[in-house]
Amino acid sequence: MKTNPSLIPQLILGTLIISIAPIAMAQSELVAVAIGGNPQVSATSAAVVTPKLQNWMSPEVGSAWSSGYSGKGTTITVVDDYSNASKFSGNLNGTTQTQGHGYWTTQEAGLVAYSATINRQDFNTGRNTSVPLAKTGLNVINASYGMYVPGSYINYNFSYGAEETSMINYAKGGNAIIVKAAGNDGINMGTVNTSGNFDALNKSLKGLPTTIYAGALSTNGTTSSPASMASYSNKAGTDVTTQKQFLVVGVDSSKMGIAGTSFAAPIISGYAAILGSKFSTATPTAITNQLLNTARTDTVKNYNAAVYGRGEASLTRALAPVSIK
Amino acid sequence: MYGFDFIDNTFLVEITQGSELSNKMNFYTVGGFETANGNFVSYTPWYTNHWTDSRITFMTQVTSSFGVIWGFSTGEQADKYKIYPNMKIGLAYFEKLSKDATLSLKATTIIGGKLIEYPCLADYGDIGGVQQVNCRMAASQMPPAETLQYLFNDKPYNQTVVILEYKILF
Numbered sequence: 001m002k003t004n005p006s007l008i009p010q011l012i013l014g015t016l017i018i019s020i021a022p023i024a025m026a027q028s029e030l031v032a033v034a035i036g037g038n039p040q041v042s043a044t045s046a047a048v049v050t051p052k053l054q055n056w057m058s059p060e061v062g063s064a065w066s067s068g069y070s071g072k073g074t075t076i077t078v079v080d081d082y083s084n085a086s087k088f089s090g091n092l093n094g095t096t097q098t099q100g101h102g103y104w105t106t107q108e109a110g111l112v113a114y115s116a117t118i119n120r121q122d123f124n125t126g127r128n129t130s131v132p133l134a135k136t137g138l139n140v141i142n143a144s145y146g147m148y149v150p151g152s153y154i155n156y157n158f159s160y161g162a163e164e165t166s167m168i169n170y171a172k173g174g175n176a177i178i179v180k181a182a183g184n185d186g187i188n189m190g191t192v193n194t195s196g197n198f199d200a201l202n203k204s205l206k207g208l209p210t211t212i213y214a215g216a217l218s219t220n221g222t223t224s225s226p227a228s229m230a231s232y233s234n235k236a237g238t239d240v241t242t243q244k245q246f247l248v249v250g251v252d253s254s255k256m257g258i259a260g261t262s263f264a265a266p267i268i269s270g271y272a273a274i275l276g277s278k279f280s281t282a283t284p285t286a287i288t289n290q291l292l293n294t295a296r297t298d299t300v301k302n303y304n305a306a307v308y309g310r311g312e313a314s315l316t317r318a319l320a321p322v323s324i325k
Numbered sequence: 326m327y328g329f330d331f332i333d334n335t336f337l338v339e340i341t342q343g344s345e346l347s348n349k350m351n352f353y354t355v356g357g358f359e360t361a362n363g364n365f366v367s368y369t370p371w372y373t374n375h376w377t378d379s380r381i382t383f384m385t386q387v388t389s390s391f392g393v394i395w396g397f398s399t400g401e402q403a404d405k406y407k408i409y410p411n412m413k414i415g416l417a418y419f420e421k422l423s424k425d426a427t428l429s430l431k432a433t434t435i436i437g438g439k440l441i442e443y444p445c446l447a448d449y450g451d452i453g454g455v456q457q458v459n460c461r462m463a464a465s466q467m468p469p470a471e472t473l474q475y476l477f478n479d480k481p482y483n484q485t486v487v488i489l490e491y492k493i494l495f
Contacts, residue, residue, distance in 0.1 A: 069465075069466040069467050069468070070466060274466055275452070277466065277468075278453075278465075278466050278467065278468050278469075279449070279452045279453045279468070280468060282451075282452045282453060286451050286452045287452060289451065289452075290361075290450075290451070290452045293361075294361050296363070298363075316358070316359060316464060317359060317360070317361050317362075317363060318361065319464050319465065319466060320358055320359060320360050320361045320463065320464035321360060321361065321447035321448055321449050321450075321453075321458075321463050321464070322360055322361045322362060322448050322449065322450045323360060323447070323448045324360070324366060324445050324446070324447040324448070324458075324460070324463055325445060325446055
C-alpha cells in the first residue's frame, strides 16, 4: 500500500508518546517527563460556532443538528498537547489550517458538539492537576494521547499524576465519560507495539463504567458501503472487556487531511455531549452504555468484535427511543 | 303574498376536498426514523387521515345587493392529529355605483376548524425512561419535554377574510 508521506508524522502525532522515568521497585510508576511551567487549565467558553455539516462528519450528525441543541449544557475537557511547537496541517472546517495536536482535537470536538462548553488542559503542564469537572451537566474528558511503558511492565499496576488519576477515578466512579484514543500501532488493544511498548493508560481505564475506547475507520460507514478499519488503528483485540468498551468512527483523512485515533475520540466525545444535552438527567454511565449499545455492526466490513469492538458509533440510534406509540 | 324562498335564493359557491391544514399534515405521511434498535418507525400510520377535510359553502341572496355566506367543513382525523369541523359565515354586498363602476364587499369568518397534534409516548430505556414526546421529534437532539411545544396547534388558514372590491370599466 502506497503511503502518503504527509500522513506519517500525523499518524505518529495521533497518539503522543510520553517518555517515562525508570521503574522503581515492584510497582512501576509512571512519571511523565516534566517540561516545566505551571499546571495549566484553560477554559474556552462555549465557542460561537456556526454549525455546519463538514464533509468528514457522518450524515447522522447533520440530521441530529436540526434542533440546535448540540451539546448544550455539557462540558468536554480535552486533555492534550497545547505546548508543543510542532504543528501540522489539516482541514476540518473547509479551510486549511496549521496548528498543534491539541488545537485540532479541541476544534473537532467543538465542531461536532457546537453548543458544548469546550475546556482545554495541557498535559505537558497539567500533569499534577486533577481535571476539573463542571458542576452541572454532563462532563466528557477527551484523551487523545497514550502513556507508554515498556512491554515488560504489562502486568504491573501503575500510579499516575493527579491528572490521569482523576480521569481514572472519574471513570471508576461514573462521574465523567472518558473517551480514550485507542492508539495508532495497528495492534490489538492491550498488546505491545513494535517498539516494545504498550499504553498503560488504556490498561488502567479498562473495565471502568464510563470508559470508551475510540478506534478509527478509514471512512464513515453505511449499510450499502461498509467501512473498514483504518490500517493504523488499534483494534479491540481478544479481551472481551475491552471489546465491550470499544467503538469506531470514520476518520477520513482524504477529507480531513489528518489521521489517527486521536481524531476518532473527539467525534465520540461530541456524540456523548449531544446525548448529555438531550438526556440532561442521565448519568455518565447511562450515556456511555447508550453509545456502546446502539453502535452498528452493519456499517462496517466483516464485523468482528475483536476488530471493531461494539461497532460504529451511531448518534441517530443513540438519540432515538427503543419503542414509541 | 310576499315570501322568501330560501331554497330558490340559495346558491352553491364551493365544494372542496382538502384544506390548507389538511395539506400541511399530509406532508408528514412520509418519513420516519430508526429506533435505538434499528427498527424503522414510519410516520404514515400516525399521520394518514381516515377522511380528508371537505368543505361546502353556499350563498343565500337576501336582496338584490346583499347575501349571506354560510357553509361548513367536516374536519379530519388521524392517529396523531385532528382537524375539527368548522362553520363558515359571512356576508356579501354588491352595489352598482354608476354605469361603469361597482363596489362589492365580502366578509367571512370561520368558527372552529382548529388543528391539534397529539404527542407520542416514547421509551428511551435506561437513558431517559418513558416520556411524552412530539412524535416527529422523538429521535431529535431536543429533550423530549421541549419537543412538546412544537406540537401543532393551529387555527384555520384565512380565518377571517374581508375583501372590498371597487371596479370601474373604461
